[in-house]
Every structure is written in structure tokens, then in C-alpha cells.
Amino acid sequence: MxxxxxxxxxxxxxxxxxxxxxxxxxxxxxxxxxxxxxxxxxxxxxxxxxxxxxxxxxxxxxxxxGFIDLHVHFPQTDVIGSPAEGLLPWLENYTFPHEARFADAAYARGVASVFLDELQRNGVTTALAFCTSHPHSVDALMEEAERRGLRLIAGKVLQDRHSPDGVRDETEQSLVDTEALIRRWHKKGRLGYAITPRFAPSCSEAQLRGAGELAARYPDTWIQSHVAENKDEIRWARELFPQSRSYLAVYQDFGLMRERAIYAHCIHFDDEDRLLMRDTGAAAAVSPTSNLFLGSGFFDYEGARRIGFRHGLASDVGGGTSFCPFHTMLAAYYVGREGQTKPGLSLSPQNLWWQHTAGAAQALGLEGVVGxxxxxxxxxxxxxxxxxxxxxxxxxxxxxxxxxxxxxxxxxxxxxxxxxxxxxxxxxxxx
Missing domain, CATH: 2.30.40.10 (Urease, subunit C, domain 1)
Structure with a gap:
């Protein structure tokens, strides 16, 4: 000892x-x-x-x-600080072209090392991370995290439509690859796997259905995706899935709402969405620097507290502007002060710190383990x-x-x- x-x-x-x-x-x-x-x-x-x-x-x-980053994109390490009019143009002009470079396994390994260096430099000891649609991007990140002894959860992005060449995957193969990666990495040492639909508009119904089937087959894996971040994105999701009550409900309709399901942003919610989060045990990854940078909106802390669903803080690099938890907590304070339906909510320093440590662990289902x-x-x-x-x-x-x-x-x-x-x-x- x-x-x-x-x-x-x-x-x-x-x-x-x-x-x-x-x-x-x-x-x-x-x-x-x-x-x-x-x-x-x-x-x-x-x-x-x-x-x-x-x-x-x-x-x-x-x-x-150690801090917990509840939502971060390892392939977007070099996308930080890329100017755009909003989420969708930012994806088209910066994110997708950069993620296409991860077709090169050596490039993926190099970025994995830099990414984990930055997390460590900023005191982040557990992270829930997106990789790219290339399976070897997961291998690169997991191998480096295993070498360092880190607790890391990550997954291959699923995106079989409305995505450009270089990042778009094929429906059936993407699911085969995901299951192979689960078997290779999930619960290997301190590593965990997250089934990772990029966001509903980038996934066909067949791909979402397959992701839900994998989530049922491997109930101790995590699920991660994005929801209700940007109003243009929400309109698009409603056009693509008119049968679903809301954007969030799309994931419920395909079996992707449960404990260990982490949804980034969760900005433009109504109370039915909040109740769905609470009742399924899903959690929100609040990403204030990203939301402020891309002009997406403000997480409703008052609504989350009133209904009572799990949430924690995340950098969301590279839409987020820093790996630093101090910067993320300060941005969340601004959101509480200025971005609520009832303005003037003051998040206490203790609560801000809890959201980036023990609260984030609770959101991950790792309460009493990390954070x-x-x-x-x-x-x-x-x-x-x-x-x-x-x-x-x-x-x-x-x-x-x-x-x-x-x-x-x-x-x-x-x-x-x-x-x-x-x-x-x-x-x-x-x-």
C-alpha cells in the first residue's frame, strides 16, 4: 500500500x-x-x-x-477551432474530410497518441470516445489506451447514409465489424465498447435496427450518439423518421434507449423527451463549449433537474474548444446563468465539479468505480x-x-x- x-x-x-x-x-x-x-x-x-x-x-x-469526459471525438483532435456557420456545415467542410484520413491505420495510431496525451495533460482519466467508421481507428485508440492502463470506452461510428465517400460505411459490414470489435475489446482490462450510431440522420433504419439488436445482445456495452443539438438537424431527423414522436424517440424506436446509453447535447427537448431519458436510465453528455462555439443552443439544466435525468459534462472536442475540464465547467456555468428558460440559475462550483467526476461516473453506470x-x-x-x-x-x-x-x-x-x-x-x- x-x-x-x-x-x-x-x-x-x-x-x-x-x-x-x-x-x-x-x-x-x-x-x-x-x-x-x-x-x-x-x-x-x-x-x-x-x-x-x-x-x-x-x-x-x-x-x-480524475476527470471524466463523457463525450469526445478522438479523430477530431485536429479539428478544434475550425470556423463554420453551424453544425451541418462544420461536419461537411471540416469533420468528414478529416475523418476520411483515418483510412490510413498509421495516421490513426499517431492521432491516438496525441489525443490521449491531451486528455492526460488536462487530468482526464476516463473518457467515452467516438472513433471513425474505420474499424482500425478503434484498434488504434484501444491499443494505446491499454498500453497506458487507462479506463476508456470507445466505438466505431456507424454512418451508412448521408455521408461522403471516405467515411460512409456499408450497412451489414458495419454491424459485423461492430460485433467483432465488441468481442475484441469490451471488458479487456479497463476498456469498454460503445455501440456508436453517429446520429440518426446518418444511419439507415436497417443500421439502427442492427445497432439495437447488438445492444440487446451485449447489454453491458455502452451506447453513444448525438441528439437534439441543432434545429436544422432536428428538422432533418423528423423528415427522415416521421413515424417517431421526436428526434430522441427515434433511438427508443430502435432499442437504443437504456442504462449506459449516453446522448450528447440533448438541448432542444420537451418534457416527454426528458421523461424518456429518466425512465430508460439514459444520460445526457452536456457539451457547453461545443454548443456555444457552433451556436447550437443551451442545455436546459432547470428542465433536467425538474424531471430528474442523469447528465454530466463533456468536452466534445473538436466541436468543443478545449480538452480542459476547467474550461468546460466555466462554460457550463455561463449556460446556467444565461441559457435557461428561467434565467439566472447558478450552478454551484461543487455541482460543476461533480458533473465532471462522480456525476459523469453515475451517468456511465460506473458510480463507485471511477470519478x-x-x-x-x-x-x-x-x-x-x-x-x-x-x-x-x-x-x-x-x-x-x-x-x-x-x-x-x-x-x-x-x-x-x-x-x-x-x-x-x-x-x-x-x-
Missing amino acids: QAFRAALLRFADDGSALYDEDGLLVVGPDAQGRKVVRAAGSHAALHGNYPGVRIEHLPGKIIAP NLQPGCEADFVVIDPAATPLLARKTANARDLDELLFSLIVLGDDRAIDRVVIEGAAAAAP
């Missing part, structure tokens, strides 16, 4: 933050040999229980759960330096309480505040 002494942040079952200014995190193997949190709390209360355990002292630092530092959780965490820059140091030194401390980091923090990333109890190699 080993232990780390620093300020310690973790979360209670109700989502509230637990904070020890002088904390102790004890890490060791469980019965299966996994490195997990054995104890977490104040140093004064715990240190006497572990005589002989080496304690690494980290004065002035904060130990916090927290309670006993039994996997030992993935970040060491944060609240004095990483002069202005951040000045602000955090004057914080009067935990909310002010966390909010200072949200507003002023970036990758420089991530002093160290620890994966399964071991410091990750510097990117």
Missing part, C-alpha cells in the same frame, strides 16, 4: 463535496489485485491506522478524482496545484471557503494546474 497526504476532495452520495484540508488517501490492491482507494479522510483520523505505509507528502496541493475517491474506487486521481500561476495563487490563497476555492480553479485554471496524473495508483508518464 501507499498513501498520499494533501488537501483531499471527494464526493458524498448526494453529490456534495467532502473536503479535508489535511487529508490522507490510502491506495492498495483489492481482492482482484486492482489498485483502489483503501481509505480517504483526514490525516489526523487515518494515519494511525496504517503504520509502516509510506506516505508521500504533497504540501500545498489538492488531490481530486470519486471513496473506498473501493479505482485509484485514478489528479494532483492539483492551486498556485500554478501567479493570479491563480493569489486568488486561491484568499478563498474563504471550498466553493470559492473550487470556483477560482474553474475560472482561472488550465492544464498548468494539473501537477500530476495518477492512473491505478501510479504516476502517469508525462505526455
Whole structure:
């Protein structure tokens, strides 16, 4: 076993933050040999229980759960910051041409390494990622994640229509490839597979039906897609699937709404959509920097809270403008303040942080596994330096309480505040 002494942040079952200014995190193997949190709390209360355990002292630092990115596109690493009038032109002019380059397996491997470097640099230790329609893009990402010991969930994009040459796949082969990838990667070490229709307009009914059949055949896989992001996209989906009550209901009609189903954006919902999310156990990946950048709209936090469905935060790179969780949390704060049906909702710093850690884990069905530092959780965490820059140091030194401390980091923090990333109890190699 080993232990780390620093300020310690973790979360209670109700989502509230637990904070020890002088904390102790004890890490060791469980019965299966996994490195997990054995104890977490104040140093004064715990240190006497572990005589002989080496304690690494980290004065002035904060130990916090590794961040979870609930929706990110690994092939869009180089698409960040590409200007467009909106979602559909952005896909046509930037995303699809770039994703076509992943037909080259060597290129896919190169981007996989850069992508995981960027996640690590920003303190993200678990991610739910889109690959491209090329099966070897999944292999490239999974192989690199396995080498690093990361917990990663990813899948081959399904898109057999309304997609250009180079990224469009063939219906039956796409389903055969998906099942082969599930068998190859799902539950291999810390990896998981996500059945990944790109979005309903890019998939034929036969492809969506096949995806639903795979989801039923492999119920512990994940499902990921996009929904209700952009009004032009919504009109298109309704034209293509007139029999479905709403865009979201398309996925329900094909057996793609259940626990471990994560839908990105979920902006333009009514209460029936929100109830469908809640009642099926599906979750929303809230992507505020992407939504602001592409002018798509605002996630309705008030509606999500009123109906009560799961949600967590996501970068949505490359529509999203940063891998940095601090930037994502700040953008979500703006959305809460300005983008609600009833303006003025103020998301607390503790809730913003929860959405990117323990709340995102709950959305994935991995509550108590990642995203927290309670006993039994996997030992993935970040060491944060609240004095990483002069202005951040000045602000955090004057914080009067935990909310002010966390909010200072949200507003002023970036990758420089991530002093160290620890994966399964071991410091990750510097990117």
C-alpha cells in the first residue's frame, strides 16, 4: 500500500463535496489485485491506522478524482477551432474530410497518441470516445489506451447514409465489424465498447435496427450518439423518421434507449423527451463549449433537474474548444446563468465539479468505480496545484471557503494546474 497526504476532495452520495484540508488517501490492491482507494479522510483520523505505509507528502496541493469526459471525438483532435456557420456545415467542410484520413491505420495510431496525451495533460482519466467508421481507428485508440492502463470506452461510428465517400460505411459490414470489435475489446482490462450510431440522420433504419439488436445482445456495452443539438438537424431527423414522436424517440424506436446509453447535447427537448431519458436510465453528455462555439443552443439544466435525468459534462472536442475540464465547467456555468428558460440559475462550483467526476461516473453506470475517491474506487486521481500561476495563487490563497476555492480553479485554471496524473495508483508518464 501507499498513501498520499494533501488537501483531499471527494464526493458524498448526494453529490456534495467532502473536503479535508489535511487529508490522507490510502491506495492498495483489492481482492482482484486492482489498485483502489483503501481509505480517504483526514490525516489526523487515518494515519494511525496504517503504520509502516509510506506516505508521500504533497504540501500545498489538492488531490481530486480524475476527470471524466463523457463525450469526445478522438479523430477530431485536429479539428478544434475550425470556423463554420453551424453544425451541418462544420461536419461537411471540416469533420468528414478529416475523418476520411483515418483510412490510413498509421495516421490513426499517431492521432491516438496525441489525443490521449491531451486528455492526460488536462487530468482526464476516463473518457467515452467516438472513433471513425474505420474499424482500425478503434484498434488504434484501444491499443494505446491499454498500453497506458487507462479506463476508456470507445466505438466505431456507424454512418451508412448521408455521408461522403471516405467515411460512409456499408450497412451489414458495419454491424459485423461492430460485433467483432465488441468481442475484441469490451471488458479487456479497463476498456469498454460503445455501440456508436453517429446520429440518426446518418444511419439507415436497417443500421439502427442492427445497432439495437447488438445492444440487446451485449447489454453491458455502452451506447453513444448525438441528439437534439441543432434545429436544422432536428428538422432533418423528423423528415427522415416521421413515424417517431421526436428526434430522441427515434433511438427508443430502435432499442437504443437504456442504462449506459449516453446522448450528447440533448438541448432542444420537451418534457416527454426528458421523461424518456429518466425512465430508460439514459444520460445526457452536456457539451457547453461545443454548443456555444457552433451556436447550437443551451442545455436546459432547470428542465433536467425538474424531471430528474442523469447528465454530466463533456468536452466534445473538436466541436468543443478545449480538452480542459476547467474550461468546460466555466462554460457550463455561463449556460446556467444565461441559457435557461428561467434565467439566472447558478450552478454551484461543487455541482460543476461533480458533473465532471462522480456525476459523469453515475451517468456511465460506473458510480463507485471511477470519478470519486471513496473506498473501493479505482485509484485514478489528479494532483492539483492551486498556485500554478501567479493570479491563480493569489486568488486561491484568499478563498474563504471550498466553493470559492473550487470556483477560482474553474475560472482561472488550465492544464498548468494539473501537477500530476495518477492512473491505478501510479504516476502517469508525462505526455
